[in-house]
Amino acid sequence: MQIAHFTERPMRYVPEEEVLQNRAFFGVSNKYFDAEKAAHDYNYYLDEACYVEEVGFDGVALNEHHGNPFCSGNVLTTEAAILARITSKVKIILIGTPLPVIKHPLRAAEELATIDVISRGRLVSGWVRGAGSEQFFNNANPAYNREMFNEAHEFVMQAWTRDGPWRYEGKHFHYRHVNPWVKPYQKPVPQQWIPGVLSPETILWCAEKRYPYLGLGTALGPTCDMWDMYADKAAELGYQAGPENFGYLLPVFCADTDEKAQELGKGFIFGGGQNAFSRPEHTLPPGYNSKAAIRMLAHQPGGSWLGVSKAKMMAGQEDSWDASAYEELRQKLIKGYEKVQDNLQVVVGSPETCIKKICDILGVIRPGVFTVFAVQGNVGDKDRLRSVELLGKEVLPAVRAFGKQQDLTGPFDRTPGSVKLAPGTKRGPVVDREALARLNLP
Amino acid sequence: MTTWREETVNVAGSELVLVRGGQGKPLLALHDEMGYTGWMGWNEELAKSREVIMPLQPGFGKSPRLDWTWRHRDIANFYQNLIREQNLGKVDLLGFSAGGYIAAEMAASNPEQLNSLTLVGPMGIKPDEGEIFDMFACTINTYLRASVASQDNEFTRIYGGDMTPEQFELFEDARAESARIGWEPYMFNFSLPGLLRSAANVKLPTLLIHGEEDRIVPRDCIRKYREALPQAEVVNIPGVGHRPEIEKKDAFVSAVKKLLG
Numbered sequence: 001m002q003i004a005h006f007t008e009r010p011m012r013y014v015p016e017e018e019v020l021q022n023r024a025f026f027g028v029s030n031k032y033f034d035a036e037k038a039a040h041d042y043n044y045y046l047d048e049a050c051y052v053e054e055v056g057f058d059g060v061a062l063n064e065h066h067g068n069p070f071c072s073g074n075v076l077t078t079e080a081a082i083l084a085r086i087t088s089k090v091k092i093i094l095i096g097t098p099l100p101v102i103k104h105p106l107r108a109a110e111e112l113a114t115i116d117v118i119s120r121g122r123l124v125s126g127w128v129r130g131a132g133s134e135q136f137f138n139n140a141n142p143a144y145n146r147e148m149f150n151e152a153h154e155f156v157m158q159a160w161t162r163d164g165p166w167r168y169e170g171k172h173f174h175y176r177h178v179n180p181w182v183k184p185y186q187k188p189v190p191q192q193w194i195p196g197v198l199s200p201e202t203i204l205w206c207a208e209k210r211y212p213y214l215g216l217g218t219a220l221g222p223t224c225d226m227w228d229m230y231a232d233k234a235a236e237l238g239y240q241a242g243p244e245n246f247g248y249l250l251p252v253f254c255a256d257t258d259e260k261a262q263e264l265g266k267g268f269i270f271g272g273g274q275n276a277f278s279r280p281e282h283t284l285p286p287g288y289n290s291k292a293a294i295r296m297l298a299h300q301p302g303g304s305w306l307g308v309s310k311a312k313m314m315a316g317q318e319d320s321w322d323a324s325a326y327e328e329l330r331q332k333l334i335k336g337y338e339k340v341q342d343n344l345q346v347v348v349g350s351p352e353t354c355i356k357k358i359c360d361i362l363g364v365i366r367p368g369v370f371t372v373f374a375v376q377g378n379v380g381d382k383d384r385l386r387s388v389e390l391l392g393k394e395v396l397p398a399v400r401a402f403g404k405q406q407d408l409t410g411p412f413d414r415t416p417g418s419v420k421l422a423p424g425t426k427r428g429p430v431v432d433r434e435a436l437a438r439l440n441l442p
Numbered sequence: 443m444t445t446w447r448e449e450t451v452n453v454a455g456s457e458l459v460l461v462r463g464g465q466g467k468p469l470l471a472l473h474d475e476m477g478y479t480g481w482m483g484w485n486e487e488l489a490k491s492r493e494v495i496m497p498l499q500p501g502f503g504k505s506p507r508l509d510w511t512w513r514h515r516d517i518a519n520f521y522q523n524l525i526r527e528q529n530l531g532k533v534d535l536l537g538f539s540a541g542g543y544i545a546a547e548m549a550a551s552n553p554e555q556l557n558s559l560t561l562v563g564p565m566g567i568k569p570d571e572g573e574i575f576d577m578f579a580c581t582i583n584t585y586l587r588a589s590v591a592s593q594d595n596e597f598t599r600i601y602g603g604d605m606t607p608e609q610f611e612l613f614e615d616a617r618a619e620s621a622r623i624g625w626e627p628y629m630f631n632f633s634l635p636g637l638l639r640s641a642a643n644v645k646l647p648t649l650l651i652h653g654e655e656d657r658i659v660p661r662d663c664i665r666k667y668r669e670a671l672p673q674a675e676v677v678n679i680p681g682v683g684h685r686p687e688i689e690k691k692d693a694f695v696s697a698v699k700k701l702l703g
Contacts, residue, residue, distance in 0.1 A: 025517040141621060141626075143618050143619075261653050281579055281580050286578050286620065286621040287619075294611060294614045297610075298608075376573070
């Protein structure tokens, strides 16, 4: 099993009220950007990553977001390049490069290969489509998002492996002289792990490519369903999916006591952990989702999807928000924080509490990669570092032992997709539904 | 009441759904970026002396999407082949908002196919002052509401009450297709003012209709259209927003009828 540490690297000085009044993290005005405080934060997060390595994690995971203060990683490759130099053992896991959003796959191929070379082969190159909001803040056409994702990914694979110069004339991208003078250190290419929130199209795509799929704090029931879907597709393609094909990212807020952890964990609410706290028009931009997904949403009047109900989508902004409803919204978010804990989508507590809950979760979904999503929001350096220390020194060894006992092989223990399955053979299970039932989740 | 019907025709190798009603010389009318709203009062009035033909834009839910289209200009080309392949002869062309953008592209590339051109709150040209309202950065209802100065008119007939799942899907189809062809640059073609020279050269009779309280398409768009088409007559309708045809139907119909003769 591989265990990684992830943080959104929040800007820790933006007043909570400004976020709430904006009704979303995305779009909070950058007039609040403070270069001095940001300089501290950026440097702190790099130092924190070194400490993550020191306490024994296998990987440091980074992401990027745009147009909001809850993730300071606007261009994740800049931080990853620094980490390539200042760390020495950890995998640098990018979850991930938002190919359709940056719209320049050649540049992405060069930046990522550089990181892999400087780190002497420690890059894990994840790919994402970019959140709905990202499309707006980069003017990326959401209606072509998946097309551009697929085309850019195929292009990068070629740019990493083909000898140049060669010519590329695609639909969305055009390069007449492809000859990047940097190729990945790892041969043939670095591992690619794909994070997501259970889009069936993405899961099937991963199964076809034999890429590990990483559920981002997704509810356990639907996660089991989707992993079965992956494993069915894998069986069709002639291989048995195993833990090495799956990863899971779980918000874990660890402190010396349960009480302290609960207090720190509240930052999750206002610091971007609940990314469903987003304006509906930003969450589902036109054409971003498949027609099937839109149809499902349309026919579920009472339901919601990605935190966006049809009713919310239909509401006009002007009548769905009253600035005086600030406290009400705050309470609603706090309630949501309690709900995700009951549902085991967020784990908060002392090392002992965390270990028990994490093992319960891993026992159900059996991933080969486990990523801890660190405390969010306005939590000071000292508390953050203590949390990393407790995770590394107390939680990590116990989780690692559990992974070993449960045979949770990671993608660096066994190549994903390498276990052959003869045609007509029934595939083995990839999740433990009995263990899920025993958890009695609400 | 005029009877109108929906029929599916084949154009350029693809199916296209048309709504047709009335009798007389063809008046080709292009709906806006949110799709066809149903047969309204203005259709009824104009259908008294014309055959009103409204293509339901490819990709908006009823007519299948054309994979090869990238821009509004491409839809314009497709509709020009509708005119040819359905033997409509010379038509009068009327376009609303993004439908006006398509109509302007048709006039720019082949004005000889047209008797006249009427653009209602047309997108398509970048204004020097103001911005075309970003329909994608808001919810469906916000956009619909921003499009009128008052809802005390046919607006309620079209958009009042709860939205059915089918209508929600149609709106999402419309938004997705509008994004596909109009996301960037946002709802304008930088070349269009130059291309419209063809329509200016042949002095294509042109009418530009603009609601004085239009929050979607700034007044400067109309000025720029007028600059490209000096022969155009401009009719400003006071007290209405982006949808004069439903907000002040009579003023709208009378302006169009005056042009059509």
